[in-house]
Amino acid sequence: MLTRRALVLLAACGGGGEVAPVKPPEPAIPVAVPITGGVAAPAVTVAGVVSTDQGPPPVVVLLDPQGQRRLAAAASWKDASLGAWTAGPKTAGDMASHETILEATILGRDPKQVVEGFIDDRVGVLDPLKLPEDDPPPPEEDEGDESGGTGTAMALEEGKMGRKPSPPVGPWRGRLDDIGFARAGRYAGVVGEVSNAKLEHVPAVVIANPTTKAAAVVTAVLDLEAMIGVLSEGQLRPLRIQFHRDRDHEREAPKDWLDVELAAMLTIDGKPVDLGAIKPALDDARQKHRLGASASVDLLVGPEADAQKLVDVFVGLDRAGVTLIGLGLVPTLEQRKANLPPVVADGPLNANGDLDKAVIRTYVKRNIPKITYCYEKELLAIPNLQGTVQVQFFITPNGNVASASGAGMNASVASCVASVIKTMTFPKPRGGGGVQVNYPFSFRPEGAFKK
Numbered sequence: 001m002l003t004r005r006a007l008v009l010l011a012a013c014g015g016g017g018e019v020a021p022v023k024p025p026e027p028a029i030p031v032a033v034p035i036t037g038g039v040a041a042p043a044v045t046v047a048g049v050v051s052t053d054q055g056p057p058p059v060v061v062l063l064d065p066q067g068q069r070r071l072a073a074a075a076s077w078k079d080a081s082l083g084a085w086t087a088g089p090k091t092a093g094d095m096a097s098h099e100t101i102l103e104a105t106i107l108g109r110d111p112k113q114v115v116e117g118f119i120d121d122r123v124g125v126l127d128p129l130k131l132p133e134d135d136p137p138p139p140e141e142d143e144g145d146e147s148g149g150t151g152t153a154m155a156l157e158e159g160k161m162g163r164k165p166s167p168p169v170g171p172w173r174g175r176l177d178d179i180g181f182a183r184a185g186r187y188a189g190v191v192g193e194v195s196n197a198k199l200e201h202v203p204a205v206v207i208a209n210p211t212t213k214a215a216a217v218v219t220a221v222l223d224l225e226a227m228i229g230v231l232s233e234g235q236l237r238p239l240r241i242q243f244h245r246d247r248d249h250e251r252e253a254p255k256d257w258l259d260v261e262l263a264a265m266l267t268i269d270g271k272p273v274d275l276g277a278i279k280p281a282l283d284d285a286r287q288k289h290r291l292g293a294s295a296s297v298d299l300l301v302g303p304e305a306d307a308q309k310l311v312d313v314f315v316g317l318d319r320a321g322v323t324l325i326g327l328g329l330v331p332t333l334e335q336r337k338a339n340l341p342p343v344v345a346d347g348p349l350n351a352n353g354d355l356d357k358a359v360i361r362t363y364v365k366r367n368i369p370k371i372t373y374c375y376e377k378e379l380l381a382i383p384n385l386q387g388t389v390q391v392q393f394f395i396t397p398n399g400n401v402a403s404a405s406g407a408g409m410n411a412s413v414a415s416c417v418a419s420v421i422k423t424m425t426f427p428k429p430r431g432g433g434g435v436q437v438n439y440p441f442s443f444r445p446e447g448a449f450k451k
Helices: 077-082 094-107 111-117 152-157 214-224 275-289 307-319 333-338 357-365 368-379 411-422
Strands: 059-063 069-073 188-194 204-208 227-232 235-238 241-244 257-262 266-268 296-301 324-329 343-346 350-352 387-395 401-407 435-444
Touching (some): 059 094, 059 111, 059 214, 069 094, 094 214, 188 214, 204 214, 214 227, 214 296, 214 324, 227 241, 257 275, 257 307, 266 275, 275 307, 296 307, 343 368, 401 411, 411 435
Parallel strands (some): 059 204, 204 227, 296 324
Antiparallel strands (some): 257 266, 350 435, 387 401, 387 435
16 A cells, blocks of 8 residues: 655754644556557467357456566457557556456456556555445555555455455465465466356456467466467457366376477477377377376476467367366476476285286286375375385175275375275186285385475
8 A cells, every 4th residue: 555654844943843744745646548559469260269258358467578467458358359448557567466356356346447446566556445345444554565466465365354255256276376286297387178168257368469478478377367368350359268276186196187398399298299280199198198088288388489379289279179278387407306206116915816916916007196196195294204005905706806904104095095906806816716915005205295
């Protein structure tokens, strides 16, 4: 908030004495202004890849060629295409844009109101009179955040303003710095669902100049859970991909995504790929890694790509039938070293019965990703957890697992591994008898969760 200070002049002439406080004139507050001319955006020439929702656009974050953000609003997508915008007079810092849009989402502010209320990239001001009546106004002397925002967003997030917003405002998760994918080895920060569903609870749409670095677009999308705007048939529209923090990854196996990198060129599974060959390259990679068609394709973006190239790849993935697209930045070598997946090794097993040990091991190894996940989720809570789990199970004459139990290292991991084994089916043992198995698994972190 703007801080008002009174200037006190002390005079020491004649008998001396204080001069009455003099208040300087209030600084002029910038106001939102129309955008002159059109808005440059990456072009899309393929039909069926943009959203068909006819509702009004949310807050729009315009990115110039240098990656600077500016908040804007339009009454409709038609108005936006015609250049009938209202935009803030200042560029919006990353934190400022995040906190302003977060606050607008929580309080249900109209995009035009948001843009008109945003003042500066260092100190954002929203009219306290427009807060809900049972929320107290922000303190008079709150100076806000150096990088922007009102302070109200932080108070609302932390429950300091007394009242919880109602109704719920959608899937907002906060800044990527605070919340993102938690599993080792994964670098995407949001997942995008490809559909023509109605644009509900979309905090913002990012529209970048085609020459803007793709990394700046990705950073804005990660920050704001925003959609990406494009120019299609002369009209501004968002791509039909709604990004949000992952919701279901904690219930899935840890190896259920495929990395695609866009830097100087597009690579899938480490091989250069032309835009027209995305589908066969994805099919080959899925088959190689035993991934289903529903597995997420994570697009990781490097510093060499621009916004137009980024959009071209999104269109290519959409046309290839991808329904889940993760999005993140290409990790540095240091990040890759720090994010190595945990190590899970199976030890020498003992089997009492007529089923070859090599066969048992082969079938168990097919489930190593699920067993790894049993360990990985516990590492989130216990970073230095390591040791060996002994699993005992009985294979029936039909090949099913009648019973399984685990012990050692950590009760949760042992129980989870035993549950994975319990769901397995093995070949029928020869001779019609059952097989009793004792199978050890060793677990240790490999940099992913070390402090």
